[in-house]
Each structure stands twice: as structure tokens, then as C-alpha cells.
Amino acid sequence: MTFGWIEERKGEWPVTQLCRVLEVSRSGFYAWRSREPSHAEVRREELTEQVATIHAEVKGRYGSPRVHAELVSRGHECCVNVVAEVMREAGIAAKTTRKFRQTTDSNHPHPVAENVLDRQFDPEEPNTSWVADVTYIPTREGWLYLAVVEDLFSRMVVGWAMAATMTSRLVVDALEMAVADRLGGSSVPALVAHSDRGSQYASEHYRRRLAEEGITCSMSRRGNCWDNAPMESFFASLKKELVHHEDYATREEARASIFEYIEAFYNRVRRHSSLGYVAPAEYERAHNPTHR
Numbered sequence: 282m283t284f285g286w287i288e289e290r291k292g293e294w295p296v297t298q299l300c301r302v303l304e305v306s307r308s309g310f311y312a313w314r315s316r317e318p319s320h321a322e323v324r325r326e327e328l329t330e331q332v333a334t335i336h337a338e339v340k341g342r343y344g345s346p347r348v349h350a351e352l353v354s355r356g357h358e359c360c361v362n363v364v365a366e367v368m369r370e371a372g373i374a375a376k377t378t379r380k381f382r383q384t385t386d387s388n389h390p391h392p393v394a395e396n397v398l399d400r401q402f403d404p405e406e407p408n409t410s411w412v413a414d415v416t417y418i419p420t421r422e423g424w425l426y427l428a429v430v431e432d433l434f435s436r437m438v439v440g441w442a443m444a445a446t447m448t449s450r451l452v453v454d455a456l457e458m459a460v461a462d463r464l465g466g467s468s469v470p471a472l473v474a475h476s477d478r479g480s481q482y483a484s485e486h487y488r489r490r491l492a493e494e495g496i497t498c499s500m501s502r503r504g505n506c507w508d509n510a511p512m513e514s515f516f517a518s519l520k521k522e523l524v525h526h527e528d529y530a531t532r533e534e535a536r537a538s539i540f541e542y543i544e545a546f547y548n549r550v551r552r553h554s555s556l557g558y559v560a561p562a563e564y565e566r567a568h569n570p571t572h573r
Contacts, residue, residue: 284313329367331357336373342522342551344368344375350558376521393483397499398475402511403555407434407565408469411459411496413476414512415447416519418539420529427539428455428481430474431515432463435568436553437561438515438543439463443536449484452476456487460494468495475499477509518547 287299287310300307335351336343343351345365352359368374404410410433418425426447430440440459444451456474474491476482478500491498501508523542529535552558559567 284310288314325367328352328357328359328363329371331355332364332367332373333371336368339546339550340522341374341376341526342518342546346554347552347558350552376526392488393478394488394498394500396475396502396508397473397497398508400508400510402433404434407432407568408463408472409434411439411472411474412509412512413440413452413455413474413482414509414516415452415479415481416516417447418443418524418529418535420532420535422530422532425529425532425535426451428452429512429515429543430455430459431512432459433511435561435564436511436515436556437548437565441543443532443539445532447481449481449486452481452487453490456490464494470495471497473497473499475501475509477501477506478503515547518551 283303283305287296287303287305290299296310297307300310331352332348335348339347339351345368346361348368349359349361349364352364398410398412401410411430412433413428413430415426415428418427423445426444428442428451429438431437432439439462440455440457442451442454442458444454472495474496476499481487482500488498506513519539519542523538527535527538529538548560549562550560552560553564556564
């Protein structure tokens with residue numbers, strides 16, 4: 282380790298001076314430089330290259346646990362602590378997050394549903410518990426609002442919609458997509474759709490569509506974001522891994538970027554910690570081999 286440090290800094294200071302300060306011999310340093318790298322050093326270098334490749338492939342969105350899971354899936358046996366150490370040494374880090382803007386408007390005259398879901402976030406079957414919410418995406422043209430529906434069974438985003446305004450039409454469009462993709466015209470007994478108590482979800486328009494599909498409406502308690510924690514987690518990942526690193530000139534540019542993140546990356550590639558570090562699509566295929 283000492284000789285490696287000298288090697289890195291020999292362009293800044295004379296080798297003789299560095300060796301004297303660190304109390305090592307010059308002959309020892311030059312002998313170290315001329316030796317063949319050890320097996321452990323070669324393995325470490327290869328691991329660093331593999332980590333850097335994965336980090337680039339996922340556009341910097343993975344920290345050490347997900348990078349480790351990806352390495353193991355590719356046949357590279359290693360310890361997650363070693364991966365974390367390699368990432369630190371190479372200056373490889375996951376993208377970081379910021380605080381975000383509140384989009385929930387609970388001050389409205391619409392009726393509010395009970396919290397039927399009651400934080401039961403791990404259903405045993407698909408299409409039994411959905412969660413929904415809205416967030417904002419900044420662009421130079423103004424806000425782009427994104428409504429999402431997620432199936433808690435696999436954490437797959439099953440419905441989404443984007444618009445320049447945050448209306449009941451926005452959340453109904455996301456719901457319609459989920460219904461068309463997951464239900465195929467048939468109702469599912471005991472399906473619960475949970476959201477916050479914002480005016481869009483409390484609207485007659487949204488609640489009517491739920492009733493028409495035989496879906497039970499559930500809403501978080503006032504001011505309690507933990508009642509919809511999985512949806513908050515999805516938006517945190519979206520902002521941290523994508524939005525906060527972009528400068529969208531137009532809403533259309535943002536739409537294309539978010540579409541790619543949801544459909545190409547999040548649902549099909551991104552390893553989810555609550556699923557044992559597999560992607561939602563892979564998790565669903567394991568449950569049902571005929572699933573797309």
C-alpha cells in the first residue's frame with residue numbers, strides 16, 4: 282500500500298524524498314515496481330473494471346448492493362463489502378437525491394376513503410394491491426406532471442400518464458392504462474387501489490372509474506406519507522436516478538426520458554431490494570412463466 286502511494290505521487294515529489302519521509306527503502310520501491318502483479322491485484326483490477334462497466338450500463342443509478350447483485354447474476358462471486366470498497370477506491374458512486382415539491386392538495390370538498398390498504402405492502406398475488414400517486418417533473422417549458430400506478434406484488438409500474446396540468450383526467454388515464462394492461466376487461470375480486478387523499482384521487486371522476494371496475498378505493502391518512510411508502514420510494518428513485526440529473530428543454534423531451542426509465546429500465550432491468558434484487562418483470566415471470 283505504501284509503495285502504491287509513492288507510485289501515485291512520484292510525479293509531484295522526488296522518489297528519494299518520499300521514501301525517506303515514509304521510512305522505506307528506494308531499492309524496495311523499485312523492486313516492487315518491477316515485480317509481476319499478484320493474483321489478488323489482478324482480480325481486484327478486473328473487479329473494478331466490471332463494476333465500472335455495470336455502473337455505466339445503468340447510467341450511475343446503482344449503489345454497491347445492486348452492483349453486487351448484478352455481478353453475482355453474471356457469474357462473478359464476490360462480497361458486497363468488497364464491491365463497496367472497490368467503488369469507494371475508484372470514485373464510483375450512485376446518484377444522490379434532493380428534496381422535492383409537495384403535490385398533494387388535501388384541502389377539497391370531496392369525500393375521502395378509508396385506509397383499507399393499511400400498509401399491507403407485500404401481497405402474495407399480483408393485482409390485489411395497487412398504489413398510485415402524482416409527482417412533478419421540471420422542464421424549461423414548465424411542470425410536467427406524472428401519475429403512476431404500481432402493483433405492490435412485483436413493484437411493477439402498471440399504469441402511467443403525463444400532462445402539463447394536474448387534473449382528474451391525469452390520474453384516470455394512468456388508472457385506465459393499468460386496467461387495460463392487467464385486467465383485460467375482467468374484474469379482479471378484492472383489488473384495492475390506494476392513493477393519497479389529493480383532490481384528483483378524491484374526485485368523482487376517479488372514484489367512479491374505480492367503482493365501474495369493481496376496485497376498492499383506499500386513501501392515506503391526512504399528512505401521513507408512510508401510508509403510501511412504496512409509491513414515495515418509486516418517485517425518490519426516479520428523481521435520484523434520472524430527473525435531478527437532467528435539464529429538460531421541453532415537456533416532450535421529459536416524456537421520452539421518463540418513458541425510457543419506466544418501461545426499459547425500472548420494470549425490466551432495475552434490481553429491487555424488496556424483491557431479493559431482481560427486476561419486477563423477472564419477479565413476475567418467476568411467479569407466472571407465461572407472463573410477458
